[in-house]
Amino acid sequence: MTAQLIINGLVLSLTIALMSAGMTLIFGILRVVNFAHGEFYMFGAVIAFFAMNRAGMGYVEASIMAIATVGLLGWVANRLVFRRFHGKLIEGCIAAIALSIGFQQVGWMIFGPHQQILTSPLTGSVEIFGAIVTMDRLLIIGVALVVILGLAWFINSTKMGKAMRAVQQDSEAALTLGISVNRVAGLTFGIATALAALAGTLVGTVYTVYPTMGMLPLTFAFIVIIVGGMGSVMGAFIAAFIIGFQHSLTSTFWGPQFALGLSLGLAMLMLIFRPRGLMGHA
Amino acid sequence: MAILEVDKVTKRFGGLEALRDVDLRLESGELVGLIGPNGAGKSTLFDVVSGVTRPTSGKVFFQGEDITGMKPHRIAEKGLARSFQATRLFGNLSVLKNIQLACHIPARTNIAGDVFRLPSVRQRESEAQQKAIDIVKLGGLEVVSDELAKNLPHGYQRALGVAIALAVEPKLLCLDEPVTGMNAEETRFMMGFIEKIRKEGITILLVEHHMKVVMDICDRITVLNFGRKIAEGKPDEIQGNKDVIEAYLGRPEDVT
Amino acid sequence: MLKIMNRRGLNWVIPTVIGGSLLLALPWFGRAYYTHIFILIFLNIILAMGYRLLYVTGLVSFCHVTFYAIGAYTSAILAMKLGLPFGICFLGGGIAAAAAAAFLILVTSKARGAYFFLISFSFLGVMNTVFMQWRSVTGGASGITSIPPIISGFDTVVNNYYIFFAFTILTIFIMYLLDRSRFGSELMAIGEAEDLAEVIGIDVLRHRMVAAAIGALFAGFAGSLFAHYESFIAPTSFPMWTTIYILSWCVIGGVRKFWGPIVGAVLMTAISEYGRMMGAMHAIFYAAVLLAVIMAMPNGIVGLVDTLRTRFGRRQYLGGDTKLGAGPPPVVDE
Numbered sequence: 001m002t003a004q005l006i007i008n009g010l011v012l013s014l015t016i017a018l019m020s021a022g023m024t025l026i027f028g029i030l031r032v033v034n035f036a037h038g039e040f041y042m043f044g045a046v047i048a049f050f051a052m053n054r055a056g057m058g059y060v061e062a063s064i065m066a067i068a069t070v071g072l073l074g075w076v077a078n079r080l081v082f083r084r085f086h087g088k089l090i091e092g093c094i095a096a097i098a099l100s101i102g103f104q105q106v107g108w109m110i111f112g113p114h115q116q117i118l119t120s121p122l123t124g125s126v127e128i129f130g131a132i133v134t135m136d137r138l139l140i141i142g143v144a145l146v147v148i149l150g151l152a153w154f155i156n157s158t159k160m161g162k163a164m165r166a167v168q169q170d171s172e173a174a175l176t177l178g179i180s181v182n183r184v185a186g187l188t189f190g191i192a193t194a195l196a197a198l199a200g201t202l203v204g205t206v207y208t209v210y211p212t213m214g215m216l217p218l219t220f221a222f223i224v225i226i227v228g229g230m231g232s233v234m235g236a237f238i239a240a241f242i243i244g245f246q247h248s249l250t251s252t253f254w255g256p257q258f259a260l261g262l263s264l265g266l267a268m269l270m271l272i273f274r275p276r277g278l279m280g281h282a
Numbered sequence: 283m284a285i286l287e288v289d290k291v292t293k294r295f296g297g298l299e300a301l302r303d304v305d306l307r308l309e310s311g312e313l314v315g316l317i318g319p320n321g322a323g324k325s326t327l328f329d330v331v332s333g334v335t336r337p338t339s340g341k342v343f344f345q346g347e348d349i350t351g352m353k354p355h356r357i358a359e360k361g362l363a364r365s366f367q368a369t370r371l372f373g374n375l376s377v378l379k380n381i382q383l384a385c386h387i388p389a390r391t392n393i394a395g396d397v398f399r400l401p402s403v404r405q406r407e408s409e410a411q412q413k414a415i416d417i418v419k420l421g422g423l424e425v426v427s428d429e430l431a432k433n434l435p436h437g438y439q440r441a442l443g444v445a446i447a448l449a450v451e452p453k454l455l456c457l458d459e460p461v462t463g464m465n466a467e468e469t470r471f472m473m474g475f476i477e478k479i480r481k482e483g484i485t486i487l488l489v490e491h492h493m494k495v496v497m498d499i500c501d502r503i504t505v506l507n508f509g510r511k512i513a514e515g516k517p518d519e520i521q522g523n524k525d526v527i528e529a530y531l532g533r534p535e536d537v538t
Numbered sequence: 539m540l541k542i543m544n545r546r547g548l549n550w551v552i553p554t555v556i557g558g559s560l561l562l563a564l565p566w567f568g569r570a571y572y573t574h575i576f577i578l579i580f581l582n583i584i585l586a587m588g589y590r591l592l593y594v595t596g597l598v599s600f601c602h603v604t605f606y607a608i609g610a611y612t613s614a615i616l617a618m619k620l621g622l623p624f625g626i627c628f629l630g631g632g633i634a635a636a637a638a639a640a641f642l643i644l645v646t647s648k649a650r651g652a653y654f655f656l657i658s659f660s661f662l663g664v665m666n667t668v669f670m671q672w673r674s675v676t677g678g679a680s681g682i683t684s685i686p687p688i689i690s691g692f693d694t695v696v697n698n699y700y701i702f703f704a705f706t707i708l709t710i711f712i713m714y715l716l717d718r719s720r721f722g723s724e725l726m727a728i729g730e731a732e733d734l735a736e737v738i739g740i741d742v743l744r745h746r747m748v749a750a751a752i753g754a755l756f757a758g759f760a761g762s763l764f765a766h767y768e769s770f771i772a773p774t775s776f777p778m779w780t781t782i783y784i785l786s787w788c789v790i791g792g793v794r795k796f797w798g799p800i801v802g803a804v805l806m807t808a809i810s811e812y813g814r815m816m817g818a819m820h821a822i823f824y825a826a827v828l829l830a831v832i833m834a835m836p837n838g839i840v841g842l843v844d845t846l847r848t849r850f851g852r853r854q855y856l857g858g859d860t861k862l863g864a865g866p867p868p869v870v871d872e
Contacts, residue, residue, distance in 0.1 A: 033652060084833065089652050090598050094789050094832045097782055102825035219663065226656050261667025268660040272645050275653045332737055354736040364737055372730045374794075375723075383727050387739040389720065393748060397719045407720065450738055 003131030005248055011137050011206070013244025014144035018199040019217050020224040020236040021151060022192030028168040028231025029188045030078070030086050035096035037196055037221060038214025039103035043070050044197025045204035045213065046111050049118055059121040063201040067194050074193025075186050086171075086185065107211035120205035140202045147198060148237065151191075155233060164188060168231055219260070220247075226267045229280020238278060283346050285310045285454055285485050286331070286362075291340030293326055293509075300326040301337070302509045308454070313476075313486045315500035315517075317493075319529055322506040324489045325367050328456050331487075332364045333357040344454070359387055363452035365443040367459050367489070373432030377442055380431050381417050384449035385410040414449065421445035421475060437468035441475065448479065455479060456487045461495055473499060497521065505529065561703060565696040573699050577767070579807050580706040584760040585780075586787040586799030587713045588753035594793050595746050596729040597643075601658040602757055603781035604665045605635040609758025610765040610775070614682045615675060617766070624688055628762045635758025639750040647743050662778060669773045681772025688766045698767050705763065709756055710800070716752070717796035725749055726794075790831045792838025801839050 019041060026034045044066045051062035077099065085092035120136035127133070155161040166174040167184045175181055199217065200209075207213075224243050228235030243263050250259035270277060288306035292299070301323045308314050316324050329335040331342055333354035341350045349357050372380050389410035395403035418427050421441050426434055431442060444460055460476070461469045473495060480486060490496050496503060497517040505513040505520060507529040513520060520526055565573045589602045613631035616622045622630075646657050669676050676682065687693035688701055716722045728735045728742050736742050765771045783806070791802025809827060813820025835842055 027652075033655070081829070081833070089655075091832055091836055093598075093655070094785065095829060097786070098825045098828040098832065100825075101782075101828070102822050105819075105821035105825070108821075222656065222659060226660070230652070257667055257670050261664055261671065264660045264663035264667070268657055268664060271653050271657040271660065275648065334733065334737070353741070354733075355739045355741045358737055358739040366734070370731050370734045372727050372734065374730060375727070379723070383720075383723055384738045386720070386724065391720055393721050396721050397715050399715075399719075446734070446738065 003128060003133065005252060007131075007133050007137055007141075009245040009248035010141050012248055013241045014141060014148065015199045015203050016217065016220045016224055016244050017148055017237050017240035018144055018195045018202075020221040020228070020240055021148070021233050022195040023221045024225040024228065024231055024233055024236045025164070025188050026192050027225065029164055030082065030092075030185050031089060032082050032085060032092040033089065033096065034192070035093060035218070036077075036100040036103055037193075038216075038218030039100050039107065040070050040074060040193040040196040040214075041200040041203075041217050042107055042209075042211060042214040043073065043103070044200030045118065045209040046107060046200075046211075047197075048201045048204065049111075049116055049209055052118065053116075059119065059205075063198070066201055067197045070197035071190040071194030075190035077193075078186050078189035082189065083182070083185065104211055104214075111209070111211050113210070115208035115210045117208055118201065118204035134206075136205045140206065143202060144199075147195070151195070151233070152237075160184075160187065220263070223263050223267045225277075227270050227277055229277025232277065232279040235277055235279030284308060284343075285345055286487070287343040288327070288331065289341045289343065291327070291330055291337045291342065293323075293330055293335065294338045300509050301330070303340070304506070304509070304511050306504060306511070308485055308487060310453075310485055311480075311483060312501050313480055313488065313499060315496040315503040316487060316489045316506065317491070317496055317503060317520075318506035318512075321508075322529075323509040324506055325458060326509075327506070328364055328367075328458055328489065331456060332362060358450050358452075361451070361453035362456070363447040363450035363454070364456035365447045365458050365460060367462075369436075369439045369443060371431040371439060371442055371446070374430060376428050376430055377423050377434070377438075378414065378418060378427045380442060381423075381445055381449050382411060382414040384446040385414050386450075388413055388449070388451050417445050417449050420448070420478065422471060437464050437471075440464065440468075441472065444472070444475065444479075452484060454485045454487065456489075458489045459491065460488070461490060461492050469495065565699050570695050573695050575807075575811065577695075577699055577702045579804055580702040581760050581764060582783075582787065582803040582807055583706055583800050584709045584756050585784050586791070586803040587709060587796065588756040588760075589784050590713075590788050590793045590796070590799045591716070591725065591749040591753040592639075592643075592746065593788055594726050594729045595742075595749055596732060597746060597750075598655050598785070599658040599750075600655055600781055600785075601642075601662040601665070602753070602784050603776050603778070604662045605639055605754035605757040606761040606764075606780070607665065607669065607771075607773075607776040608638055608754075609635040609761030610771050611669065611676055611682070611761075612758070613762035614685045614765045614771055617686050618682060618684075619675075624686070624766060627766070628759060631762035631765075632755045632758035635761065636751040636755040639754030640747045643743070643747045643750045662781065666773055666776075666778075669776075677772070679773060681770060681775070682765075683770045685765050685769045685771070687769065688763065702763060702767075705759070710797075713796045721745070721748075722796075786828050788838075790828065790838050792835075792840025792842070794837060794840045794844060798838055798840035805839075 019037065023034055023037050026032055026037075047066035047069055048059075048062040051057045051065050052059060055062075057065070081095050081099065082092060085095055120139060122135035122139045125132050125134045126138065155164065163174070163179045163184050164187075166177065166179055167181055171181050174184075200213075203217075220243065224236055224239045227243065228237070228239030243266075246266075247256075247259045247263060250262055284307045286306070286308040288304060291301055291304045293301040304323070304327060306327075316327070318324055326335070330337045333349065333352050333356070336351045341348060343349065344357070344360055344362055347360070349360065349362075372383060375383070388406075390406055391403045394400070396407070418424055421444065423438065423441060423445060426438055431439065434442065440460055440462070444457060447455055447457070457476070461472045464472065469492065476486065476488070476499065488496070488500060500517060502515065503517055503520045504511060505523075505526050512525045512529060513523045515523070561576070564576060585602060585606060589599070592599055609631035612634040613627040616627040616630045617624070642658070642661060646654055670679055672678070688698060724735065724740050724745060728740065728745060732742055764775075768775070787802035787806055788799050789802070790806060791800065792798035806824070806827070810820065810824060813823045831838065837844070
């Protein structure tokens, strides 16, 4: 029972971490609240599904294709729509909402209303600490963990990662240092949406795929970036674990609705008493 | 009784000390200049005096009353008005509308009376409208009264900033760099404007970089550097003061 | 100046009278379906106009639908559990919503723009959980049924239509009074330059609380009317999408004038209904319109009208007909 809780908590936390890392990057660097982030997550799962079931690809290839496609889509979305709203919060938000509505509808149209599932490449189960754990969940945990560590390395150690942090702190100063803010913005959006798509392809193996599947992860992502501090990737990671485990635990005893309400209440309290979150800048 | 008393005010922003133990005293009717190199803390002092920021320590007294940490709108009600260093206007509204809005305090409306046009409020409101027109004329803004504030040339914008502060019916007016970016013609006008304000009996605290203006019109001058007061006195005393000259790294270019 | 005011007045009187008469006559020559749609449009207008009040002060909230819901639930609960007459329930709904809004503004007074948006988003979620979980009071997911009508014995669609119509007219009138008052101008000033507003003596926090309270008051009233009209409410009656729509009506219609949200609400509800005939594409169509407007006309339709008016209209200067660019201001010497 406990092991099951822990595994579920891990799965939830890690997938939320993927979602919210991207979203907090978009907010920190572009000052845009990406209301459509859930739809990029959904597209990841949907494209992978079609790649596997129509084009006969294996899971790994299908996922890679889906992630790359969605990353590109995110880059294009920034180029065509969001670029003009950098720093303009309300307008950017509304544009994101418009995209969200449109994307969801596109999802409806190409996927249909029936929930489907992505077949995981790993089957069977394994025994850990006396509990039965399914391999597909382990896959999610493994992949997500690797990617998250990779992201942390990327932001801290590479030149582009440093450029991103520079733009987040002061985009004008970054310009004077020769950093192409537009390029950083495009790349940020691409990476963020790719992360969301990855979360989608992972979760699609364990839970079902459907056009509005992005709404709940979006809500979680909002909560996490609030609690973690908007713009802080490290804060998002920590908060993702707090919220993920809180949700797993509470929903077992009092149902998912109540658990969500609790998380939202936490977010509200955080915003009232410490608006910059756990690790955000003032 | 001094109209304004700043008593050992210190302001820290995290690790940065913007003001340190600053004392300042203004008598009613004076025109006092506040000068110092960039970053000396002049605008921060304004923010503390007008209630925009709370000092880390120290007190501010206005007409004998402790106004430390009071909210800006209450301080404005007491008769202290200020203009901003970076032009702050209601950009999408006309010049006249800007000043009408600034007559908020003289209009003394309450919300219900205002919305339902009750007679008690209507009288005061029409007086306020007249007052707004007077101020437009005083500020030489009739020519542009219907223009949107954001479309005004720089000189007019600064004049509007001062006019807005004037509409508050202040006893003390704090002007933050009113002639910055103005040409000689506009600067002359602003000086005339300030003189007119002074003749009304309004005390003025003036921050400026334009040394000729400061030396010409101020009764007294206080000098800040790195958040501390380094000198105070009459214009000719300040001009010859070694510390002041050093603070500016050589002679200020406009001092005669 | 008087001449221009009269001409402007005339511009509005004739279309309003014509429009008003058409609306009054609608239930008699339209199908019942259309009457119901118009009731929804009236509700949307009230919600959008109320939302605008806080929006112009620079606070974009995401929970206006929650105030609507609070009004509906309060009214329904007062009627069902305490058997109170409609009038009391109606007032109760409005007051509960207004109090919630004022309280929200008060506790979030330190929050900046984006944060307030997110706080209100969280508030929406928290209240939704309350509505779902507090089964004993709110009926949980099943909601509340058999809510008594607005006026018993008078409960046909047509009669309710006139009640909604009357209340909408009242709301529009009050919003008009607010818009042209000093208070209304001050709200817009706060949205323009908050710190300037503070130093000229405007109590920004209090103004925002009043604006939020009035907006929520009308949302609460609308919720009450809705609950007693439909006679059934549940958490699904107040989806998050409604709050998004309210925001989009204000954006599209524009908020610089009080009638912007009316245009936005009517236009987008009409497009939504028309789009329904287009089948699956209607959401895409709606999204496309929203995107196009925010990218090309950030000030909405009101902004568009204003721009046209400035291009082709006349100006009035205090100093007579002197043109701009007549040189530096005259030196004042006395």
